[in-house]
Amino acid sequence: MATEAANGNNHVVTKKPPTPSPLRNSKFFQSNMRILVTGGAGFIGSHLVDKLMENEKNEVIVADNFFTGSKDNLRKWIGHPRFELIRHDITEPLLVEVDQIYHLACPASPIFYKHNPVKTIKTNVMGTMNMLGLAKRVGARILLTSTSEVYGDPLEHPQTEEYWGNVNPIGVRSCYDEGKRVAETLMFDYHRQHGIEIRIARIFNTYGPRMNIDDGRVVSNFIAQALRGEPLTVQAPGTQTRSFCYVSDMVDGLIRLMEGENTGPINLGNPGEFTMTELAEVVKELIEPSISIKIVENTPDDPRQRKPNIAKAKQLLGWEPKITLRQGLPLMEEDFKQRLGVSKKA
Numbered sequence: 001m002a003t004e005a006a007n008g009n010n011h012v013v014t015k016k017p018p019t020p021s022p023l024r025n026s027k028f029f030q031s032n033m034r035i036l037v038t039g040g041a042g043f044i045g046s047h048l049v050d051k052l053m054e055n056e057k058n059e060v061i062v063a064d065n066f067f068t069g070s071k072d073n074l075r076k077w078i079g080h081p082r083f084e085l086i087r088h089d090i091t092e093p094l095l096v097e098v099d100q101i102y103h104l105a106c107p108a109s110p111i112f113y114k115h116n117p118v119k120t121i122k123t124n125v126m127g128t129m130n131m132l133g134l135a136k137r138v139g140a141r142i143l144l145t146s147t148s149e150v151y152g153d154p155l156e157h158p159q160t161e162e163y164w165g166n167v168n169p170i171g172v173r174s175c176y177d178e179g180k181r182v183a184e185t186l187m188f189d190y191h192r193q194h195g196i197e198i199r200i201a202r203i204f205n206t207y208g209p210r211m212n213i214d215d216g217r218v219v220s221n222f223i224a225q226a227l228r229g230e231p232l233t234v235q236a237p238g239t240q241t242r243s244f245c246y247v248s249d250m251v252d253g254l255i256r257l258m259e260g261e262n263t264g265p266i267n268l269g270n271p272g273e274f275t276m277t278e279l280a281e282v283v284k285e286l287i288e289p290s291i292s293i294k295i296v297e298n299t300p301d302d303p304r305q306r307k308p309n310i311a312k313a314k315q316l317l318g319w320e321p322k323i324t325l326r327q328g329l330p331l332m333e334e335d336f337k338q339r340l341g342v343s344k345k346a
């Protein structure tokens with residue numbers, strides 16, 4: 001099968017995968033698709049696992065080192081005959097026979113990815129090489145969850161996939177944004193050199209139930225603060241913008257990308273754009289009108305604006321987000337209330 005690289009016309013012939021175990025063709029074999037999800041114990045990964053497990057012909061294997069993820073996110077699947085959970089750090093090689101790899105493993109919240117930057121870049125570079133090595137060995141299709149952070153502090157707005165970005169190579173965010181940029185390069189080099197079937201999603205800020213309560217990202221911070229009766233901490237100047245996508249929309253986009261014919265990179269995100277002050281106002285209005293908003297110091301290299309152009313996702317995947325911020329925030333609020341032990345609204 002021939003596929004077309006995203007930024008050129010070079011056709012790459014994908015090699016035939018090695019012959020699977022003869023048992024895979026036995027009439028007693030129950031699963032059509034064996035899927036590895038790295039980082040499957042995390043926020044997006046665990047929602048993706050839920051969706052993949054709905055298909056009775058899928059077998060799902062999660063590999064996670066539990067740095068920011070948790071077994072709790074997968075508790076309904078532990079012990080299920082079509083599900084396996086492996087404690088594994090992807091900076092080490094992994095040998096499993098699978099047909100598809102959703103490669104998500106990487107801390108995503110700035111406070112966590114900056115906590116141990118050398119480990120973050122190892123996860124992005126060595127981890128992605130290990131997963132590409134696995135894909136090559138077993139002939140699996142691999143999808144990388146890249147990020148809007150590859151656009152850095154963008155000078156083009158909204159961001160299209162053709163924009164090459166404005167990234168500080170030596171800043172405190174570089175372990176993540178440059179790490180993901182190298183991960184994308186590795187994906188395309190393995191595709192061109194070895195014929196691996198690749199998919200790249202550039203994910204814009206995604207939120208929803210199961211985010212860590214102390215994750216540090218803005219939506220989870222504001223909801224937890226509102227429920228705890230603390231001021232909402234808007235980092236200065238508050239005019240910086242983000243676009244927020246609800247997690248079920250994101251999972252739908254990731255599966256469409258994996259199942260479709262395009263390598264990407266493809267932006268997946270909700271084009272609705274909000275300043276952080278506007279976001280705080282919406283959280284205040286929907287969750288706790290009596291709460292105050294406090295301007296606090298920002299961190300270095302914080303991108304000033306971010307909004308996806310999703311024309312490609314619409315055209316190539318037939319995908320666009322369905323859930324608005326005002327619809328998604330209350331769904332997340334209910335989950336946070338349960339976990340914080342705050343009583344439900346009357």
Ligand SMILES: NC(=O)c1ccc[n+]([C@@H]2O[C@H](COP(=O)([O-])OP(=O)(O)OC[C@H]3O[C@@H](n4cnc5c(N)ncnc54)[C@H](O)[C@@H]3O)[C@@H](O)[C@H]2O)c1
Nearest residue numbers: 039041042043044065066067068069090105106108205206
């Ligand atoms: N949520 C977003 O807004 C967003 C935006 C852009 C890109 N992404 C990407 O999507 C993916 C998932 O993000 P998330 O929001 O679910 O984050 P998350 O932190 O909840 O999940 C990441 C998972 O990866 C695991 N992990 C981290 N390092 C690992 C390693 N070395 N070996 C094995 N497992 C490891 C963590 O334990 C966790 O379960 C990440 O690749 C992230 O870069 C997320």
Ligand SMILES: O=c1ccn([C@@H]2O[C@H](COP(=O)(O)OP(=O)(O)O[C@H]3OC[C@@H](O)[C@H](O)[C@H]3O)[C@@H](O)[C@H]2O)c(=O)[nH]1
Nearest residue numbers: 108109110147149205217218221233234235240276302
């Ligand atoms: O309490 C807070 C936290 C954050 N912020 C602001 O909110 C904005 C968003 O910050 P977040 O920490 O949620 O996330 P960022 O947009 O910086 O990065 C995010 O988007 C791309 C993904 O790849 C990353 O994984 C994700 O964390 C920033 O401008 C930040 O300054 C606040 O105003 N208050």
